[in-house]
Each structure stands twice: as C-alpha cells, then as structure tokens.
Amino acid sequence: MDVRTLCLGVLTLGDASGYEIKKKLEEEFAHFYDASFGSIYPALNKLQTEGMVDCTYEAQSKRPDKKVYNLTSEGRLALVKELSDHPSPDRIRSEFIVMMLFARLLPASHVSQVIDDRIASFEKSINKFQALCDGKNSGTSLFVSGYGVAIYETAMKYLQENRHLVEAEALLAQVQDNRINEFDAAD
Amino acid sequence: MDVRTLCLGVLTLGDASGYEIKKKLEEEFAHFYDASFGSIYPALNKLQTEGMVDCTYEAQSKRPDKKVYNLTSEGRLALVKELSDHPSPDRIRSEFIVMMLFARLLPASHVSQVIDDRIASFEKSINKFQALCDGKNSGTSLFVSGYGVAIYETAMKYLQENRHLVEAEALLAQVQDNRINEFDAAD
DNA sequence: TTATCCATGTAAGAAGTTACATGATTGA
DNA sequence: TCAATCATGTAACTTCTTACATGGATAA
Numbered sequence: 001m002d003v004r005t006l007c008l009g010v011l012t013l014g015d016a017s018g019y020e021i022k023k024k025l026e027e028e029f030a031h032f033y034d035a036s037f038g039s040i041y042p043a044l045n046k047l048q049t050e051g052m053v054d055c056t057y058e059a060q061s062k063r064p065d066k067k068v069y070n071l072t073s074e075g076r077l078a079l080v081k082e083l084s085d086h087p088s089p090d091r092i093r094s095e096f097i098v099m100m101l102f103a104r105l106l107p108a109s110h111v112s113q114v115i116d117d118r119i120a121s122f123e124k125s126i127n128k129f130q131a132l133c134d135g136k137n138s139g140t141s142l143f144v145s146g147y148g149v150a151i152y153e154t155a156m157k158y159l160q161e162n163r164h165l166v167e168a169e170a171l172l173a174q175v176q177d178n179r180i181n182e183f184d185a186a187d
Numbered sequence: 188m189d190v191r192t193l194c195l196g197v198l199t200l201g202d203a204s205g206y207e208i209k210k211k212l213e214e215e216f217a218h219f220y221d222a223s224f225g226s227i228y229p230a231l232n233k234l235q236t237e238g239m240v241d242c243t244y245e246a247q248s249k250r251p252d253k254k255v256y257n258l259t260s261e262g263r264l265a266l267v268k269e270l271s272d273h274p275s276p277d278r279i280r281s282e283f284i285v286m287m288l289f290a291r292l293l294p295a296s297h298v299s300q301v302i303d304d305r306i307a308s309f310e311k312s313i314n315k316f317q318a319l320c321d322g323k324n325s326g327t328s329l330f331v332s333g334y335g336v337a338i339y340e341t342a343m344k345y346l347q348e349n350r351h352l353v354e355a356e357a358l359l360a361q362v363q364d365n366r367i368n369e370f371d372a373a374d
Numbered sequence: 375t376t377a378t379c380c381a382t383g384t385a386a387g388a389a390g391t392t393a394c395a396t397g398a399t400t401g402a
Numbered sequence: 403t404c405a406a407t408c409a410t411g412t413a414a415c416t417t418c419t420t421a422c423a424t425g426g427a428t429a430a
Contacts, residue, residue, distance in 0.1 A: 087282035095274035
C-alpha cells in the first residue's frame with residue numbers, strides 16, 4: 001500500500017483536490033497513515049495519466065485554480081484489488097519507546113519531562129478521536145476512531161501507572177554516575 | 188532517529204556484531220522499530236569511519252569471521268545527544284486500519300478473515316511480549332514489554348467486541364451491490 | 375534434501391520527506 | 403505585522419528495503 005492507493009481510497013468518499021485529500025487524511029486517518037503534499041501531488045498526476053482518476057479544473061476567484069479529481073471505474077477496480085491483499089503487519093516507529101529503553105543514559109528529569117509530554121499528547125489524541133466518534137455515523141469510521149480511543153487510553157493509563165519503572169532506573173543510573181564522579185573528584 | 192542511533196543504543200548493552208544487533212532488535216525492540224541487514228551493515232561501517240565504534244575481528248572455525256563492534260566514548264556521547272532531543276511522534280503505518288475504513292468495498296467474508304488473522308497475530312504478539320516480561324529484570328525492559336502487552340491486549344479485545352461494526356457495513360454494501368446487479372440482470 | 379541458521383556485504387531501486395517557488399487572503 | 407490557510411508543484415535528498423552474491427553447518 002502506498003500514497004496512490006490512499007488517494008484512490010479517499011476519492012471513494014467523494015471528489016476532492018489534492019489539498020482536500022491531504023486534509024481528509026489528517027482528520028480521518030490521523031495517526032494510522034500520513035502523506036505529505038510532496039507525495040500526494042505527484043501521485044495524483046500519475047494516477048491521472050494511468051486513467052485511474054479524472055480531473056476537472058475549478059476556477060476560483062482570489063485563489064489558485066483547484067484540480068478536482070474523481071475516481072474512474074478502473075481506479076475503483078485497482079483500489080479494490082489493492083485492498084484485497086492481506087494487509088501487511090502494522091509498522092510502528094516509536095522514538096519514544098527507544099528512548100525509554102535507554103533511559104538509564106539520560107538525566108532522570110529529562111525522562112520525566114518526556115513522559116509528561118507523551119501523556120499530554122495521548123490526551124490530545126484521545127480527544128481528537130472522541131470528537132471523531134461523536135461526529136460519525138458510518139460503522140467503519142466509528143470502529144476506527146473507537147480503536148484509536150481504546151489504544152491511546154490504554155497507552156496513557158499505562159504510562160501513568162508504570163512510569164516509575166523507567167524513572168527509578170534513570171535516577172539510579174544518575175546517582176551511580178555521580179558517585180563515580182565523586183570518586184574521580186576525590187582522586 | 189535512524190538505524191545508526193539504534194545500533195549505538197544496542198551496543199550500550201554489550202559488544203555485538205551486525206548480525207547480533209539485528210537479532211537483538213527483533214527480540215527487544217519488536218514492533219517498535221526494525222531495521223534490515225541492508226541498513227545495519229552500512230550504518231556500522233559508517234559509524235566506524237566516524238570513530239563512534241571500534242571493531243575487532245573474531246575468527247570463527249567453520250563460520251565466516253565476525254566483526255564485533257564496541258562503542259567508543261564519542262559514540263556514547265553522540266547517542267546521548269541524539270536521545271536528548273524530544274522524541275518525534277510515533278509513526279504508525281497500518282494497512283489494516285485503512286482496509287477497515289474501506290471495508291464496504293470488499294467482500295464481507297474477506298473482511299472477517301482479515302480480522303480473524305489480525306486477532307491471531309495480536310495474540311502471538313502478546314505471548315511474545317509476555318515472555319519478554321518474564322525473562323527481564325531491568326525496569327526499562329519490563330516497562331517496554333509491559334507496554335506492548337497492554338496495547339496489544341486492548342487492540343485484540345477491541346477487535347473482538349467491535350468487529351461487527353465493520354462486518355455489518357461490508358455485508359450491507361455487498362447486499363446492495365447484489366440488488367443492483369439483480370436489477371441490471373432484470374433489464 | 376530442503377530449509378534455516380550463521381555471517382557480511384553491495385547495488386539498485388522504491389518511497390517518501392523537506393525545502394523551495396509562487397502568491398493572494400484572512401484572522402490574531 | 404505575523405502567522406496561518408488555501409492551492410499546486412518540483413527537485414534534491416534521505417532513508418530504507420529488496421534482491422543478490424557467497425558459502426559452510428545443522429536440523430527436520
């Protein structure tokens with residue numbers, strides 16, 4: 001799955017410009033997939049040459065023209081085919097977790113700060129998903145935003161209840177380092 | 188954060204070869220970061236030319252030589268500096284979630300199969316993290332594997348309890364498609 | 375005998391990000 | 403006046419994956 005497929009998918013929800021597709025991704029797919037303009041615009045142009053999408057220009061006063069894309073039947077077929085493969089495993093890239101694993105190398109205060117920030121950002125995500133839940137009628141969107149709420153709530157609660165494990169280790173390592181430094185200083 | 192940083196991190200746990208670093212990543216960092224040999228070996232070579240790691244050859248009978256790397260003080264410093272930045276938000280790429288969002292385009296049976304598979308794979312992940320929990324003494328590893336258990340358990344439970352939302356929509360769309368096809372056939 | 379583990383490496387290519395260019399509009 | 407929103411696009415660059423090359427040992 002790539003940005004092209006994602007664009008086709010968004011277009012099943014209605015005609016849209018590249019800019020609108022990007023916005024839709026930020027709202028709807030929040031946290032589960034993202035793409036930049038630098039990948040969306042070329043993808044749409046390529047999809048057009050391949051006949052997967054049609055494009056009509058919408059002139060706008062006081063704004064650049066809008067290129068509104070709509071899915072062709074070939075495009076819809078290609079999307080369904082793409083979605084029919086079994087999904088590859090989720091790919092997660094968490095700098096936060098890596099940092100936690102090496103917490104003993106860092107100042108304890110910094111570790112605490114990072115955890116505080118992470119909890120705050122989880123809270124934001126939960127609110128965002130919650131708002132999405134409330135505004136949604138379709139079963140699938142409800143399912144996905146509910147999934148987001150469930151996972152981020154668990155993650156947040158876990159951090160609150162278990163942060164001491166990491167913080168204790170960071171603190172211990174720091175104390176030991178200081179002791180060594182004191183020994184060094186004493187020499 | 189990139190593969191280079193990850194290699195430096197693993198080397199704080201003890202000297203290791205590229206191959207061993209890869210294995211360690213698969214065990215310890217499972218699901219939160221991964222890297223292929225094709226990125227690890229070049230990263231280690233570059234780190235060596237930069238003086239971040241030393242390398243000693245270990246001749247092995249009946250096996251190729253092993254290049255065992257160990258962290259230099261510059262390497263440790265660079266790692267700490269890298270980890271001192273605030274971690275960027277987790278990046279998740281979930282084909283599964285995208286597929287759920289477009290479930291209405293797919294055969295209901297296929298959707299059900301995909302959810303079954305996902306539940307099974309979550310179960311595997313939980314067992315893996317659980318085993319990791321049991322085998323670990325350090326607070327940080329316990330924290331991280333516990334985090335994995337908590338999240339995957341939530342995800343699994345959520346799928347079990349809410350899969351009907353997606354399955355119903357896929358089924359409904361399918362029935363409507365069939366109805367249209369019947370109309371078409373009647374013409 | 376077939377696959378998997380051990381062990382390192384390279385080269386080609388995919389896929390994306392970042393930064394830039396352009397430029398008016400609107401809200402703080 | 404400063405930032406953000408709308409709107410599209412390109413080019414350079416980064417980063418990683420995949421596939422290949424090599425080859426003995428071991429387990430099913």
